[in-house]
Amino acid sequence: MGRLEIRPEEHAALVDGRPLSLTVRELQLLVTLSAHPQRIMTREELFAEVWGRQPRSDDRSVDVYVSRLRAKLGEALPGTPVIHTHNGIGYRFSPEG
Amino acid sequence: MGRLEIRPEEHAALVDGRPLSLTVRELQLLVTLSAHPQRIMTREELFAEVWGRQPRSDDRSVDVYVSRLRAKLGEALPGTPVIHTHNGIGYRFSPEG
DNA sequence: GATCTTGTGAACGACCTGTAAAAGCCGGGA
DNA sequence: TCCCGGCTTTTACAGGTCGTTCACAAGATC
Numbered sequence: 153m154g155r156l157e158i159r160p161e162e163h164a165a166l167v168d169g170r171p172l173s174l175t176v177r178e179l180q181l182l183v184t185l186s187a188h189p190q191r192i193m194t195r196e197e198l199f200a201e202v203w204g205r206q207p208r209s210d211d212r213s214v215d216v217y218v219s220r221l222r223a224k225l226g227e228a229l230p231g232t233p234v235i236h237t238h239n240g241i242g243y244r245f246s247p248e249g
Numbered sequence: 250m251g252r253l254e255i256r257p258e259e260h261a262a263l264v265d266g267r268p269l270s271l272t273v274r275e276l277q278l279l280v281t282l283s284a285h286p287q288r289i290m291t292r293e294e295l296f297a298e299v300w301g302r303q304p305r306s307d308d309r310s311v312d313v314y315v316s317r318l319r320a321k322l323g324e325a326l327p328g329t330p331v332i333h334t335h336n337g338i339g340y341r342f343s344p345e346g
Numbered sequence: 347g348a349t350c351t352t353g354t355g356a357a358c359g360a361c362c363t364g365t366a367a368a369a370g371c372c373g374g375g376a
Numbered sequence: 377t378c379c380c381g382g383c384t385t386t387t388a389c390a391g392g393t394c395g396t397t398c399a400c401a402a403g404a405t406c
Contacts, residue, residue: 175383190268192260212363213385219365239362239393240273241260272394309352310396316354336351336404 154247155229158186167228174224177202181217185235185245194242218243251344252326255283264325271321274299278314282332282342291339315340 157166160183165172174182184201185193195214199207207213218235225234236244254263257280262269271279281298282290292311296304304310315332322331333341 177384208386211385212387215363216365216385219363223365237363238260274395305397308396309398312352313354313396316352320354334352 155232156225156234156247158183167225170228172224172228174221177217178221178224181214182221185243189245189247192238192241192244196242198242214243252329253322253331253344255280264322267325269321269325271318274314275318275321278311279318282340286342286344289335289338289341295339311340 155168157169158164159166160179163176163179165174165179165182180202181198184198195207195211198214199205199211203213218237222233222235232247234245234247236246238244252265254266256262257276260273260276262271262276262279277299278295281295292304292308295311296302296308299314300310315334319330319332329345331342331344333343335341
């Protein structure tokens with residue numbers, strides 16, 4: 153999708169062909185989000201898909217990883233927000249707005 | 250319905266495929282109104298469905314949210330009023346007049 | 347134009363999110 | 377075994393957004 157390329161089977165995410173250095177969790181989260189572009193995913197859905205279990209009631213792991221992903225994506229793609237917050241619901245992956 | 254698409258299960262409302270950025274309450278209200286097109290819904294009905302309880306006697310929340318919804322819809326669909334006021338009764342959803 | 351109804355900006359508390367930092371976990375190497 | 381380094385998870389707090397109510401403006405009705 154545009155300059156961002158995600159290859160789950162190769163455990164890699166590329167920007168302009170250059171690989172991002174993501175940890176396993178970061179990549180899992182990015183893969184999961186990008187598998188449903190434009191769709192708002194709740195924290196519960198993300199947690200279930202990435203962590204494979206239910207989150208604790210006050211679990212903030214998803215938020216922390218979204219923050220880390222944004223930091224790395226923002227460095228590689230300045231000015232092109234990729235992960236959008238939907239207050240009270242969750243996050244949405246959208247490479248162009 | 251026309252250019253406006255409402256997808257409650259995805260927490261989304263789209264105009265020409267572009268998502269409106271609505272808060273949870275705004276979306277709930279839009280979903281409820283649009284679930285009964287052309288039908289005038291009283292404030293009590295709307296309040297019961299969206300808030301899940303009875304309004305205080307002088308509660309204006311519905312009006313405030315209708316106003317906010319109209320603002321956002323009006324920006325995305327200029328010149329196409331969607332929510333109509335029926336004085337002394339309530340509101341009616343109608344995408345084309 | 348008097349009165350009742352609706353529209354809407356503003357304010358404030360409650361709740362939600364962003365993010366740095368601490369704490370926990372685990373494997374590899376000395 | 378013990379230490380070290382990287383990754384994950386949890387915590388803490390700052391900052392932002394939303395929901396609610398109020399106050400007044402604007403509109404409707406008679």
